Amino acid sequence: SGKLENITKVKNVDRIVLGKYIMETWYYSPLPPEYHNCSTLWVCEYTLNFLRSEAALKRYQQRHSIRMPPGSEIYRKDNISVFEIDGAVQKFYCQNLSYLSKFFLDHKTLYYDVDPFWFYVMCEVDEYGCHIVGYFSKEKESEDNYNVACILTFPAYQRKGYGKFLISFSYELSKIEQKVGSPEKPLSDLGLLSYRSYWSQVLVDLLKNEKQPISIQEISERTMMKMEDIISTLQVLGLIQYYEGQHVLDLRRIDNIKFGSKGLLCDPSCIKWRPKV
Ligand code: ACO
Numbered sequence: 001s002g003k004l005e006n007i008t009k010v011k012n013v014d015r016i017v018l019g020k021y022i023m024e025t026w027y028y029s030p031l032p033p034e035y036h037n038c039s040t041l042w043v044c045e046y047t048l049n050f051l052r053s054e055a056a057l058k059r060y061q062q063r064h065s066i067r068m069p070p071g072s073e074i075y076r077k078d079n080i081s082v083f084e085i086d087g088a089v090q091k092f093y094c095q096n097l098s099y100l101s102k103f104f105l106d107h108k109t110l111y112y113d114v115d116p117f118w119f120y121v122m123c124e125v126d127e128y129g130c131h132i133v134g135y136f137s138k139e140k141e142s143e144d145n146y147n148v149a150c151i152l153t154f155p156a157y158q159r160k161g162y163g164k165f166l167i168s169f170s171y172e173l174s175k176i177e178q179k180v181g182s183p184e185k186p187l188s189d190l191g192l193l194s195y196r197s198y199w200s201q202v203l204v205d206l207l208k209n210e211k212q213p214i215s216i217q218e219i220s221e222r223t224m225m226k227m228e229d230i231i232s233t234l235q236v237l238g239l240i241q242y243y244e245g246q247h248v249l250d251l252r253r254i255d256n257i258k259f260g261s262k263g264l265l266c267d268p269s270c271i272k273w274r275p276k277v
Contacts, residue, residue, distance in 0.1 A: 012028055012029065012031065012036055012037070013025055013029065013031065013035065013038065013039065013040070013041045013103070014039040014040065015039070015040050015041070016040070016041045016042075016043055016100065016103065017040060017041070017042050017043065017054070017057075018043045018045050018100075018132070018154060018156070019045040019131050019132075021154075021156035022040075023154060023155045023156055024155075025103040025104070026103060026104050026106070026155075027102065027103060027104065027105065027106045028102070029099050029100070029102035029103045030099070030102070030112075031050070031099050032050075034052075035050055035052065038052045042054055042056065042057040043057075043096075043100065044057060044060060044061060044064070045131055045132055046064075046066050046067050046068060046069065046129060046130070046132075047064060047066055047070075047093065048092075048093050048096040048097055048100065048132075049064075049096070050096060050099075067128065067129025067130065068083070068123070068129055068130040069083045069085060069093065069121045069123065069130060069132060070083070070085055070089075070090045070093055071083045071084050071085030071086065071089075071090060071119075071121070072084055073272075074120075074271060074272050074273045075169070075266065075270055075271050075272070075273075076125075076270060077266075077267050077270040079124055079125045079126065080122065080123070080124065080125070080165070080264075081122070081123045081125050081130055082120055082121065082122050082123070082169060082266075083120070083121045083123065083130075084118060084119075084120055084273070085118070085119040085120075085121060086118060086119075087114030087115050087116065087117040087118065087119060087137075088114070088115040088116075090119075091114055091115070093119075094114035094117070094119050094137075095112055095114055097119060097121075097135060098112055098114060098137075098150075099112075100154075101135075101150060101152040104152060104154075104155065105150070105152065105188065106188070107186055107188055108150060108186075108188075116139055116140050116141070117137045117138060117139055117140065117149060118137065118138045118140060119135055119136075119137050119138075120135055120136050120137075120138065120166070120169065120170075120173075121134075121135040122134050122135060122162060122165065122166055122169075124157075132154070133153060133154060133157040133162050134151075134152050134153035134154055134157060134162050134163065134166055135151075135152060135166070136148045136149070136150065136151040136152070136166050136169075136170055137149040137150045137151075138170070138173075140276075144182075144184075145179065145180060145181055145182065145226070146181065146182060146183065146184045147170050147171070147173065147174045147179070147181025147182065147183070147224075148167075148170045148181070148183040148184060149184045150184070151163065151166055151167070151170075151183065151191065151194075153166070160264075161261075161263035161264040162264065163190075163194040164194060164197060164198050164201075164263045164264065164265065165263070165264045165265060165266055167183075167194060167195060167198045168198060168265040168266045169266045169271075170183075171202075171223065171224050171225070172266055172268045172271055173271075173273065174224035175224050175268070176271070176273060176274070176275060177275045178224075179224065180220055180221075180224050180225070180226050180227075181224055181225075181226065182225070182226040182228070182229055183195060195229075196233065196236065197263075199225060199229055199230070199233040200233055200236070200237055200257075200259075201259055201262065201263075202223055202225070203219070203223075203225075203230065203233055203234060203237070203239075204237070204254060204257050204259070206219065206222065206223065207239070207249070207251060207254060208254060208255075213249075214249075216230055216231060216247060231247055234247075234249070237253075237257060238250075238253050239251060239253065239254060
């Protein structure tokens, strides 16, 4: 039976259709059994309802006029919106989002008990509606001070800066909460690349503009990045020395560090959000 289990852990759905995109799946996802042997999974991009055929999706969307995610819109700028969704209230939506993200996440234990999480869903908005491009989840109470549990950009939207937008959004929420945060470990390879890129950009920007000496502690208070993440990033950038038992900033090489495009960071003045008490 162990063997059988392994066989069924092989990728079960070959591709998903989400809005105007077809995406090949990367990994196994423990979908409800009724979807196990359909090679293409049709997903309503607004409600995340799963369907087994294009005709069924069309019928479904004719009956349902919703063209946006549930929850409240807490960010809007130009054609980008973010919705905050309570896992305990929108269980079906958040469970289906977790099943979908498992198609692209190998290493993570995903929690299908979605009650203890908030979900922050990023959308591109046009005249037809709000199209989900990615999201991150966040524990309502994190003992380890994680500010992101799981983060995903759907493959059709990857490498356009949306991952870094979501990361910057998560740190802006941490700034509003006045809580230092860090993503849940372990990070995937793509997760680490994206975090490394965001952290580097924020630190180099801050240090280039800072005229006074500054401590790691102060950097952490301003960016809400955890000290360990700051130190490891500065090490990779070659901007820190370990000297007589202490980490000492060494900015001689900072002007040599160049970034490509800055990408799309969120505009904190467009966030309408208060921490829950
Ligand atoms: N190869 C090389 N570099 C890459 C790649 C890639 N395939 N993908 C992203 N990057 C780099 C980009 O070049 C960019 O760096 P730069 O701005 O310095 O050039 C940086 O990573 C971020 O790129 P974005 O376009 O902002 O990120 P994207 O929208 O592609 O999303 C994400 C990144 C969310 C990690 C996405 O790859 C994804 O969803 N992967 C599958 C799920 C996953 O692994 N999630 C993270 C798990 S860890 C956790 O959840 C806490």
